[in-house]
Amino acid sequence: MEILVCVKRVPTVGGAITLTADRRAIDALASGFTISPHEECAVEEAIRLVERFGGSVTVVTLGPAAAEEQLRACLALGASGAVLIETEPGLEVGPIATAAALHSVAAEGNFDLVLLGNEASDTGDYQVGIRLAHLLGRPVATGIKALAVDDAAGWASASRAYRGVLETFALELPCVVTVKEGINLPRYPSLPGRLRAKRAAITRVPGPEPAAAAAADVRMASLRVPDAPKKQATVLGQGAEAVPALVNVLVELGVVS
Amino acid sequence: MTAFCLVELDGGVEGGAAGVADVSLRALTLARGLAASGGLAAVVFVGGASTGGAEPRVGPGLVADLAAYGVTDVYAVSGIDGYAPLAWARVLQWLMSEPANPELHESPGESSRPAPEHPGHAVVAAGTERGNEVLAHLGAVTGLPMAANCTGLVDNGAGEYAIVRQRWAGLLLEEAVLEAPTALLTVATDAVSAVPDQAGAATITVHDVAPSVDGSDLAVRAIETPAGGGGASLATARVVVGGGRGVGSADGFGPLEELAAVLGGVVGVSRVVTSEGWRPHTMQVGQTGTKITPDLYLACGISGAIQHFAGCSGAKSIIAINTDATAPMMTRADYAVIGDLHAVVPALTEALRQRRSTSELSPLWRRP
Numbered sequence: 001m002e003i004l005v006c007v008k009r010v011p012t013v014g015g016a017i018t019l020t021a022d023r024r025a026i027d028a029l030a031s032g033f034t035i036s037p038h039e040e041c042a043v044e045e046a047i048r049l050v051e052r053f054g055g056s057v058t059v060v061t062l063g064p065a066a067a068e069e070q071l072r073a074c075l076a077l078g079a080s081g082a083v084l085i086e087t088e089p090g091l092e093v094g095p096i097a098t099a100a101a102l103h104s105v106a107a108e109g110n111f112d113l114v115l116l117g118n119e120a121s122d123t124g125d126y127q128v129g130i131r132l133a134h135l136l137g138r139p140v141a142t143g144i145k146a147l148a149v150d151d152a153a154g155w156a157s158a159s160r161a162y163r164g165v166l167e168t169f170a171l172e173l174p175c176v177v178t179v180k181e182g183i184n185l186p187r188y189p190s191l192p193g194r195l196r197a198k199r200a201a202i203t204r205v206p207g208p209e210p211a212a213a214a215a216a217d218v219r220m221a222s223l224r225v226p227d228a229p230k231k232q233a234t235v236l237g238q239g240a241e242a243v244p245a246l247v248n249v250l251v252e253l254g255v256v257s
Numbered sequence: 258m259t260a261f262c263l264v265e266l267d268g269g270v271e272g273g274a275a276g277v278a279d280v281s282l283r284a285l286t287l288a289r290g291l292a293a294s295g296g297l298a299a300v301v302f303v304g305g306a307s308t309g310g311a312e313p314r315v316g317p318g319l320v321a322d323l324a325a326y327g328v329t330d331v332y333a334v335s336g337i338d339g340y341a342p343l344a345w346a347r348v349l350q351w352l353m354s355e356p357a358n359p360e361l362h363e364s365p366g367e368s369s370r371p372a373p374e375h376p377g378h379a380v381v382a383a384g385t386e387r388g389n390e391v392l393a394h395l396g397a398v399t400g401l402p403m404a405a406n407c408t409g410l411v412d413n414g415a416g417e418y419a420i421v422r423q424r425w426a427g428l429l430l431e432e433a434v435l436e437a438p439t440a441l442l443t444v445a446t447d448a449v450s451a452v453p454d455q456a457g458a459a460t461i462t463v464h465d466v467a468p469s470v471d472g473s474d475l476a477v478r479a480i481e482t483p484a485g486g487g488g489a490s491l492a493t494a495r496v497v498v499g500g501g502r503g504v505g506s507a508d509g510f511g512p513l514e515e516l517a518a519v520l521g522g523v524v525g526v527s528r529v530v531t532s533e534g535w536r537p538h539t540m541q542v543g544q545t546g547t548k549i550t551p552d553l554y555l556a557c558g559i560s561g562a563i564q565h566f567a568g569c570s571g572a573k574s575i576i577a578i579n580t581d582a583t584a585p586m587m588t589r590a591d592y593a594v595i596g597d598l599h600a601v602v603p604a605l606t607e608a609l610r611q612r613r614s615t616s617e618l619s620p621l622w623r624r625p
Binding site: 015038096119121122123125134139141161164168180185216218219224225226233237250253 | 443
């Protein structure tokens with residue numbers, strides 16, 4: 001199987017979020033960058049499928065030159081090809097232009113399966129995978145937490161939970177699937193993998209121009225951290241001695257009668 | 258303009274027993290602000306074959322619930338069995354298209370008002386797996402931009418909208434401009450309150466429609482089976498008892514499950530619990546798990562990573578139990594108990610059980 005995995009360089013978010021002075025990005029100088037948890041699982045799923053059926057995994061990202069770091073991390077895990085669609089540092093590319101740029105890479109290779117995270121953890125647009133599938137003219141399933149591929153028959157079965165129901169979609173290959181954390185437990189990179197990744201070649205292609213990147217999409221004006229509730233927690237007590245007070249609160253809240 | 262809102266249902270559609278999902282009431286509340294002139298249309302997929310208008314496909318209770326939220330038109334869409342995201346998107350495209358689609362006039366069971374009198378200028382859905390998916394398909398087939406998980410919306414006129422939407426699952430808010438002949442957007446499931454229309458129930462018209470859909474648009478369709486567990490879903494539970502690293506082991510969840518049972522709620526967990534393999538990922542609350550909106554979140558042994566808050570900040574009240582009084586969950590909760598959950602949780606369960614058995618006996622002698 002030939003599999004393409006789309007990933008995105010995003011800031012690592014730990015404690016409080018700090019914005020840059022222009023309030024258009026997260027200040028990630030101290031925290032560094034990573035890919036979304038959903039995408040880590042997409043890479044892992046691709047590697048497992050290739051281990052089972054043969055073939056290879058290619059990773060692609062649209063981002064600044066520094067996103068090479070995220071591509072090499074994926075190469076260390078077992079991907080064998082990497083494509084960087086290079087954009088100007090600091091340029092935010094909307095989902096329509098991102099899907100178009102990914103399409104130019106996805107359409108060139110002979111990929112049986114294109115995997116993405118269900119949504120990027122930073123912008124959370126929930127649509128790049130679907131727009132890409134439409135450009136490719138392929139079936140798509142999103143939010144997938146279990147994927148079974150029958151390579152010989154050319155079908156995939158993809159499932160997710162929806163409001164207490166398990167939804168299973170049958171997809172004819174080639175297809176596009178966006179996955180969520182929980183589909184697997186991603187591996188750690190091996191030392192030989194890291195060494196291989198250091199030397200691996202990365203294919204670079206130019207990304208969309210700033211004007212094209214913004215066309216027709218939602219235009220971000222600024223970001224803000226929502227006002228944290230400035231409440232001070234009422235301490236009900238220490239240990240089991242607090243239980244009577246706790247019960248009273250539950251009654252007040254209407255949780256118990 | 259007409260604002261079309263994809264409405265998701267809880268429970269079965271047949272017999273009119275279904276209710277409007279809470280997330281869709283939130284979406285209707287936001288959509289109502291757009292619907293000033295042309296009405297607010299609820300689009301409900303009722304499945305199965307068209308009845309030719311012989312019997313209503315949406316029950317009177319459902320219609321009344323929708324009217325209370327200012328809905329003026331209900332489109333009950335039959336002819337599509339089950340959930341097929343692209344087919345659902347095609348139906349929304351057909352409803353919003355202008356000029357009024359002549360096919361709509363021919364559709365069976367059509368009542369007095371065959372098509373919206375004004376072209377549709379907004380299509381709204383709840384930011385659920387289905388809502389985001391259907392609107393992304395709609396964006397792809399129309400070439401229109403789509404804004405996911407909005408929390409606020411102002412119509413600036415001339416096809417320009419000032420929106421506020423969630424990034425980082427709500428840890429950040431984005432102020433943005435959406436410019437499009439038809440606005441496509443989903444509404445955050447945990448940040449907009451469901452508020453009935455102050456103007457009171459509007460006159461409401463139900464249209465039974467059965468649009469024709471290409472077979473290719475039905476190629477990807479959900480086969481639905483009951484998910485494991487069978488209990489209340491984490492996303493809709495009124496009480497969630499959360500467990501984190503402090504629970505200590507897979508076996509440590511027994512007391513939390515007992516407490517959840519007594520409170521009529523479900524157990525949710527933090528990310529460390531699923532990565533340790535103590536509980537499955539389906540139980541995870543947070544940015545990459547489930548976003549919850551209970552009346553009460555009882556967080557036990559959870560320190561409160563920022564990604565966890567992204568999943569639980571929609572709770573009306575939070576009570577935290579933790580040995581560390583300085584943990585973020587303890588300082589951001591409404592109430593805190595400083596102590597070991599292994600002592601507090603069983604004691605609380607016991608106290609609630611005693612209280613219940615007393616109140617079950619009491620009516621005999623408390624009756625006036």
